[in-house]
Amino acid sequence: MNFIVCIKQVPDTTEVRIDPETNTLVREGVPSIINPFDENAIEAALQLKEKHGGKVMVITMGPPQAEKALREAVAMGADEAILISDRAFAGSDTLATSYTLAQAIRRIGDYDLILCGKQAFDGDTAQVGPGLAEQLGIPQVTYAIEAEIEDKGLRVKRLLEDRFEVVETRLPALITCVKQMNEPRHAGLKGVMKARKAEIPTWTAEDIQADTARCGLDGSPTNVVRIFTPERGREGERLEGECSEVVHTLIQRLREAKVL
Amino acid sequence: MDFAFTEEQQEIFAAVREFCDDVLKPRAQEVDEAGEYPWDNVRQLGKLDLMGIPAPEEYGGMGLGFLEWAVIGELLSGACTTTGAIYGAHMLAEYPIMHFGTDEQKQKFLAPLATGEKIGAFGLTEPDAGSDAGNVQTRAERDGDEYILNGSKLFISNGGDAELYVIIANADPSRGMRGLTAFIVEKGTPGFDFGKDEQKMAFKSLSNRELIFTDCRVPAANILHKEKGGFRVTMQTLAVGRIGMAVGAVGLAQAAYDAAVAYAQTRVQFDQPISGFQAIQFKLADMATDIECSRLLTYQAAWRKDEGLDFEKQAAMAKVFASEACSRVCNEAVQIHGGYGYTKEYAVERYFREAKLFEIVEGTSEIQRLVIANRLLKEAKLR
Ligand SMILES: Cc1cc2nc3c(=O)[nH]c(=O)nc-3n(C[C@H](O)[C@H](O)[C@H](O)COP(=O)(O)OP(=O)(O)OC[C@H]3O[C@@H](n4cnc5c(N)ncnc54)[C@H](O)[C@@H]3O)c2cc1C
16 A cells, blocks of 8 residues: 655744735744644554555655655654655645646556645645645545545545544545544654655656646736735623623623524 | 764754653643553653663664763653653663673563563662662572572562563672672562552652562573672662663753743732842752753763763762752742642642652762762772
């Protein structure tokens, strides 16, 4: 079984600010981490490998420094990693990103299951995983909370808003993973040492035979016009006091607001 | 002279720190109160390759040095003192096997310790052999290819939970401490039982069991070093163990200091954070200085060990200074917390109780001073 995990390096969200002048993310001095949902995807791949054998390969499209995220994945236990990096990829939206990843995966060739996080912490679109499956023409199952490989097929439990859904599909396929799927492991010291020595090749647009018109800004129909923090709506009101009193006032207010 | 860690060391410590912050720290209070050996933490130490830091790679270890072992011990102790103590006590079995063991012994006993598959313990102390370690009464009598052990040990850390024990017994009482002999004894060996678990002031979840040997037969092949070579094994093991205790003390002191600074900056009295008062600032300055001295002494002792230099004096200095500094720091950390520091609400209450241990175990402060003074006087004579 060959597993490919697509990961993204994101700024540690607990430390992110938006520059009010330019409306862009201030990334200086903010530590970079593996997108947390992608860590769940890595963990899921490692567990499947432990059960069924095979190889876990991790890929990312990003700037040269994204190599650090790949090394972290190798430290967790991934067997191989590839950095997909080229100036031509700069400014990619989700369409261009999924195209680029698909080209890289075509070059890798042999795979059974692709795993992605359900969405990236910074962009929050949840589009790249599904987009990638479309580009490759393979089945996709999003929001996986459990994934089992049975008789060469895949059985996935999906976490939906109000229920679970169990889906079966053939392989190769793509799943996107939710946080509740597992507890990503910590890197052991042998992993850390292995990651230090790991050779991580960089694939450029040319290496993956990408049509540059479909990459980066040129290949991105989406335009971010403005990023801003929404204005705070009306202030909430906190009722305090004796419980019975509070309930009474609350009902009165709800009636006034014609909610009741 | 270079005080900086290499990039490799930094990456290793960063990985350990992450584990400490995510896993150990949030559970530390619970571990303290449970009164149960924290198996889950201990198993994770093994999984993350932390149980065999200085052991050679061919035996499943990391092939790193005692400096790395020390810094990691400090991080673990700072996050969960009990887990740090288990890590330290484990090395008291791993180190003598690593240092004195034959290839065969290392294959059989070092490998499972280095991977954390098995936990180790070191049994020296007895009712009448505390500071006077040479007075061990546990007897080892040769009988063909075996030795028969009779006697008991007290206070043994990891006792009962550990699977492998390095036991100091006397094979020739007529020769006093020159008769001491070190044996590797496996849990489950007939005649090897566990007695009372000490009820302690702190470290409730660390087992400190009595080990009881009644006609316990141990293969002669399990002797470490050689028959009547146990005194050397003991002294070497204790020297490494002292670095381990110093490291535990540094980690704990740092945790207490961190808590104290954070509290001092948020607690407001007389309309200002108490960190604004010079009396509090001076405490913090002294605490930080104490910790820095302890750390440097300790790292130096570990570094000397790695360099193959004599390190016993430095290890004793590090141990006595770091443990006493730790008690001072934890005492002031409670003081800075005022009444709240005397309650279970704040971790410093536990730190205060835990600190005392480091001044006693692996040789009391008095014994460390004896070791240091003996060395100093010998060195002075040689000059
Ligand atoms: C939590 C815990 C864990 C432990 N873990 C282990 C373990 O894993 N393995 C193990 O073998 N042991 C272990 N011990 C035992 C520990 O090492 C001993 O308690 C310690 O060495 C002191 O011995 P003692 O308690 O008999 O004190 P004593 O030797 O009776 O000392 C009493 C007092 O007399 C002083 N004193 C004694 N002799 C002299 C002297 N010559 N000059 C000046 N002062 C002196 C001491 O410093 C001390 O203040 C542990 C103990 C504790 C509490």
